[in-house]
Amino acid sequence: MHTTIFRMNSIIENMKPLLVNTFDVGGAAKACIRLHSGLLNSNIDSNLLVNHLTQKHKEKLVQIEDFTINNIKYSLGQMISNKSKAILKEFYLYSKEKAIVADAFIKNRDNRLEFYSSPKTNIDITKSRHYKESDIVNFHWVARMLDYSSFFKLNNKPIVWTLHDQNPFSGGEHYLEALFGIDDRGYPIKRVLTKIEKERFKENLDIKIKALKDVNTLTIVSPSAWLAKEAKQSQLFSRFPIEVIPNGIDTEVFKIRNQEYTKELFNIPLNKKVILFVADDVKNFRKGFEYLNRALKSINSSDFIFITVGNNNSDFNSEKDVLALGRINNDLLMSIIYSMADVFITPSIMDNLPNTIVESLCCGTPVIGFPVGGIPDMIEDEVNGIICKEISVKSLVEGIDRFFNNQERFSSVNISNRARSLYSVEKQTNAYIKIYQNMLK
Numbered sequence: 001m002h003t004t005i006f007r008m009n010s011i012i013e014n015m016k017p018l019l020v021n022t023f024d025v026g027g028a029a030k031a032c033i034r035l036h037s038g039l040l041n042s043n044i045d046s047n048l049l050v051n052h053l054t055q056k057h058k059e060k061l062v063q064i065e066d067f068t069i070n071n072i073k074y075s076l077g078q079m080i081s082n083k084s085k086a087i088l089k090e091f092y093l094y095s096k097e098k099a100i101v102a103d104a105f106i107k108n109r110d111n112r113l114e115f116y117s118s119p120k121t122n123i124d125i126t127k128s129r130h131y132k133e134s135d136i137v138n139f140h141w142v143a144r145m146l147d148y149s150s151f152f153k154l155n156n157k158p159i160v161w162t163l164h165d166q167n168p169f170s171g172g173e174h175y176l177e178a179l180f181g182i183d184d185r186g187y188p189i190k191r192v193l194t195k196i197e198k199e200r201f202k203e204n205l206d207i208k209i210k211a212l213k214d215v216n217t218l219t220i221v222s223p224s225a226w227l228a229k230e231a232k233q234s235q236l237f238s239r240f241p242i243e244v245i246p247n248g249i250d251t252e253v254f255k256i257r258n259q260e261y262t263k264e265l266f267n268i269p270l271n272k273k274v275i276l277f278v279a280d281d282v283k284n285f286r287k288g289f290e291y292l293n294r295a296l297k298s299i300n301s302s303d304f305i306f307i308t309v310g311n312n313n314s315d316f317n318s319e320k321d322v323l324a325l326g327r328i329n330n331d332l333l334m335s336i337i338y339s340m341a342d343v344f345i346t347p348s349i350m351d352n353l354p355n356t357i358v359e360s361l362c363c364g365t366p367v368i369g370f371p372v373g374g375i376p377d378m379i380e381d382e383v384n385g386i387i388c389k390e391i392s393v394k395s396l397v398e399g400i401d402r403f404f405n406n407q408e409r410f411s412s413v414n415i416s417n418r419a420r421s422l423y424s425v426e427k428q429t430n431a432y433i434k435i436y437q438n439m440l441k
Contacts, residue, residue: 017160017436018134019048020125021141024061025329026280027355028141028164031223031247033057035138035162038248038429047130051123051145064128064145105196112285115174117143117167119207126154136160136436143167143174148211158217158439160432163227165352169208169234171201175286175350179391182290186393188349208236219435223247223353224374243435246353246377248428251420253331254362256412257339266323266340268305273404276341276365278309278356280327288347288370288391295347295396309337338363343403349391351375361385361419364412368399382406384415 017039021032032048039046053063109116123145125131138160139146165174181189193201212218220242222228228244231237263270275296282289296306305321309328328334338344344360346369353374357367361378367385369375379385388399403410421427 015136015433015436015440016045016047016134017136017138018130019046019138019140020050020145021048022051022143022145023141024050024053024055024057026141030355031164032140032162033061034248034250034425035428035432036061037250038425039432041425042429042433044433047134049125049128049130062130064123064125105200110180112283113173113177113180114165114284114286115143115167116172117174118172119146119148119204119211121145121147123147124154125151131157136440138162138432138436139168140164148208152211152215158219159215160219160221160435160439162221163223163231163352166227166230169231169236171203171205173201177286177350179349180285182294182393186291186294188391205235212236217439219243219439221245221432221435224377226373226377227352243431245428245431246423247355247358248425249355249358249362249423250331251362251424254335254338254359255420256364256416257336259339262336262340265336266307268323268340271303272305272321273303274305274307274341274343275400276307276309276337276344276360278344278346281311282308286348286350288349291349291391291393291396292345292347294393295400298397299400307337307341309334334359335363338365341365342407343368343385343400345369345396345400346375347396348372348375353377358419358423361415362423364416366403366410366415368396368403370396382409384410384418 019032019036019039021029023029024033029050036046036048048061050061050063053061106116121144125146131137134157136158137155140162141164161168166176167174170176178191179188180191183189218240220228220231220237220240222231222242222244223246225244228242232242260270263272263274268274277289277292279287279289281287302321305323307323307325309325311327325337328337338360341360342365344356344365344367346354346357346367348354349370349372351373357369357375357378360367361384367379368388369379369385370388370391372391376387379387381387382402386399386403388395
């Protein structure tokens with residue numbers, strides 16, 4: 001018994017996980033960095049390896065030291081000395097895929113669809129010094145950074161793969177969007193895949209299946225029950241163990257703040273009801289902007305103000321009282337904005353476990369959303385928000401009306417306390433440490 005405890009303590013003390021994420025910004029990056037910070041605070045010697053480092057972080061992040069593009073090696077110093085944002089962006093977007101930019105499949109792909117990523121890149125993660133020094137690797141959003149065929153052939157370490165979307169086990173799409181478009185009645189239109197899409201997706205999935213054929217030391221982690229089920233039913237991940245661990249959040253930042261004070265900061269009249277919408281880009285159809293935009297046309301009251309955060313959010317219904325704040329990357333400022341809102345609406349028609357919902361709930365702000373993906377994991381109807389009956393403009397209007405007709409039943413304190421207990425970084429970190437331990441024993 002004592003020997004077992006000693007061994008487990010020794011594993012924790014000497015554990016050297018390497019977290020890997022393509023970017024250092026975005027929803028997946030934010031979740032990954034929060035876990036990395038939690039591991040460091042638990043005295044775990046964690047490193048976070050990224051392909052593209054865009055800003056300074058208080059946590060220890062490292063950029064991959066060297067990579068190959070068309071058989072030419074570039075050092076990190078050479079890339080930085082160039083000081084060309086265009087080159088950095090081009091490298092991130094294409095890597096080896098640069099050669100197929102002219103491909104009809106890429107050129108003709110609707111830009112309102114979610115990302116598409118090939119399983120091929122010119123990046124060899126195993127050459128990284130930080131990879132070599134680690135004893136376990138935790139992938140996060142690694143699209144356009146991970147080369148499936150070469151990595152799994154060369155890798156000799158146990159892998160934990162945290163899913164942020166469906167791309168790791170799909171034929172290239174990050175979300176398998178079955179719905180695309182909205183009809184005149186406000187209902188979604190079914191998407192029909194083209195012949196070239198089907199061929200490309202099959203080709204990519206075959207590459208992934210072949211690459212993982214002999215892999216055994218792999219554990220999948222999903223933030224939501226929905227994505228875990230999708231992974232378990234996939235050809236690629238069905239034989240691997242899958243755990244559900246929600247993304248963690250800094251509960252010292254995302255917490256209830258005085259609503260009157262936050263409204264005064266933005267010069268919003270105290271008698272105005274605030275509806276909040278957040279999305280990186282409203283042109284991404286999966287985020288459901290058009291459903292909300294149409295729904296708000298049914299709200300005639302002058303008692304409301306609509307606040308938007310993200311790119312291209314100025315496209316909001318101009319007839320309404322709208323405050324478009326643009327893109328915000330500061331957590332403290334976002335927590336103030338959530339606290340200012342009476343309700344946060346997330347009209348996504350497909351999603352995993354959005355950080356925005358977790359952040360809103362921790363700030364005590366109820367959420368309205370469609371019954372899709374991981375959203376029902378977080379929203380309990382008429383307790384901490386409203387789950388609409390279906391994906392439609394009509395259902396969203398009904399959900400908004402149902403909320404404001406019974407707003408007094410939603411307790412900000414109860415909502416915040418429950419969310420902060422479920423989604424703390426400490427709880428997430430401890431769950432990951434347990435997985436690392438089991439894989440390293």
